[in-house]
Amino acid sequence: MGCDRNCGLIAGAVIGAVLAVFGGILMPVGDLLIQKTIKKQVVLEEGTIAFKNWVKTGTEVYRQFWIFDVQNPQEVMMNSSNIQVKQRGPYTYRVRFLAKENVTQDPEDNTVSFLQPNGAIFEPSLSVGTEADNFTVLNLAVAAASHIYQNQFVQMVLNSLINKSKSSMFQVRTLRELLWGYRDPFLSLVPYPVTTTVGLFYPYNNTADGVYKVFNGKDNISKVAIIDTYKGKRNLSYWESHCDMINGTDAASFPPFVEKSQVLQFFSSDICRSIYAVFESDVNLKGIPVYRFVLPSKAFASPVENPDNYCFCTEKIISKNCTSYGVLDISKCKEGRPVYISLPHFLYASPDVSEPIDGLNPNEEEHRTYLDIEPITGFTLQFAKRLQVNLLTGTIGDEKANMFRSQVTGKINLLGLIEMILLSVGVVMFVAFMISYCACRSKTIK
Structure with a gap:
């Protein structure tokens, strides 16, 4: 009877020791498995989690605008006084909802090239007003003309055209005109203008940014998503x-x-x-x-x-x-x-x-x-x-957060929890059974 009890206690201690050792071994092995899985899934190629979300983001991305509405345009023009402005906004647009275009893998240098289409959809529920709201702002065409054409004679001609078009340094424009473009009466009088349409972000809709060429990380994960070239160049030619x-x-x-x-x-x-x-x-x-x-x-x-x-x-x-x-x-x-x-x-x-x-x-x-x-x-x-x-803002949505927690964070946390449970249970079992065994053994000797 005593032997059976002692043997059982020893067996329990051995099982605890094995669990503890297994839990300890699982820690570095688990880390290696995590690294291997992550390295596989962040490569920008068909079939990976990263590629799916990279081609078309599942996150809602918004571009929000706060416009400075000039409160004293006449005083500024007459007396060169300080400009008084009032911030109005946000006016919100949904952007980055279009998938990347012309996605092309280059296996020779492990890169992938693409175009990022531009599009903006107004979101009334996230805005303080409508696209028809008016703002008093600097006249974009007049300000640009004096900057582009520095010659004094040309500026005299431009001034006469400004007067003829009844334009001034400040103007009233709707949000839609100010952001996405409007036909300017002054530019329509200028000989050989580059364009008669101006806007802070004109042109934007139906255009694309790129071509980008980025490393896909297949040969070197530390380079994944890093830009190799932009518009075919490694430099910008601006600076x-x-x-x-x-x-x-x-x-x-x-x-x-x-x-x-x-x-x-x-x-x-x-x-x-x-x-x-x-x-x-x-x-x-x-x-x-x-x-x-x-x-x-x-x-x-x-x-x-x-x-x-x-x-x-x-x-x-x-x-x-x-x-x-x-x-x-x-x-x-x-x-x-x-x-x-x-x-x-x-x-x-x-x-x-x-x-x-x-x-x-x-x-x-x-x-x-x-x-x-x-x-x-x-x-x-x-x-x-x-x-x-x-202001361009974006945040991970609830659905994408759930996916991320279940596929990435959740699995990592679960593996870590299993490691700790195995190690803790193993240690507790080993110590408890060894103490019990020693206690029983001492009673038997007495």
Whole structure:
């Protein structure tokens, strides 16, 4: 009887030891299995999770606009007083709902090329008004003409045409006209105009961004989604030196196994340059742990503070020998039109930039750009890409969050839970049975 009990206790201890060892072994083996699965599923080729969501995002992506409505146009024109503005918005459009086009794999260099179609659908339920709302804004055609044509005689001719068309420095336009384009009466009088239609984002609908050529990660997972060429080139031809380089991905995803110490580089055709983000905090996004990366103020600093930015400084704006900061002149990539990009309300810009404008209230929480990255896969699950006249936001939907939790995060958490249960139960069984065995053995000896 005593032997049977002792043998049973020893057997229980042995089983516990085996479970504990198995749980311990499963940890590194499980990590290897996770890495192998992730590396397989993030490759941009037919049949992977990444490819399916990369061709056509399942996430609702919106572009939201807040427009600065000028409150004192007559005073500005007559007395050169400070411009008083009132922010109105958001006006929301659904974008990125079209699948990538001309998707072509190149097995020789393990890249995939594509075009990203552009489209925008107005979303009344997410907007404060309609596309017919009116705004008093700068006259885009008049402002552009004086910038493009610097010759004094030509400007005299243009002034007469401006008067003839009854145009002025400010105008009233609907949201739809301002964003997507309208026929300008002044431009219709200009001989040989490039176009008579102007708009902040004209043309947009029925156009496409690209061609992009990115690495598919098949031979090297650390390069997946990184841009090889844009429009057939590795440089932009807008800037000097390293500023002209196309770096990183398009920010929709990054190579897997993202570390907090990394600097994530990405290219944005909206601002005609590459930029970067750094880790800020851990965030729980609908039950999914993500890393929040933000654009640091240093990315917009003057060359005095950040010497790497010297090649973004141009002479077309009053830069005070490149000591002013926070505004980027992108006219070179906008066919010579005077387009300047900043963060909303001139966040991170030098005080002299916003000095002539009343009504600005910059703050980081509302106006900075951030990306929420799932670190294991490298997928961007939520982002806010914010510029002065537009704000592009996207977040993972409930359905996609459920899929992500079940197919990625859930399986990883389940494997980790199994590892810990096996290890814990094994250790407890081993210790308990060994203590019982020793106790029984001591009683038998007595």
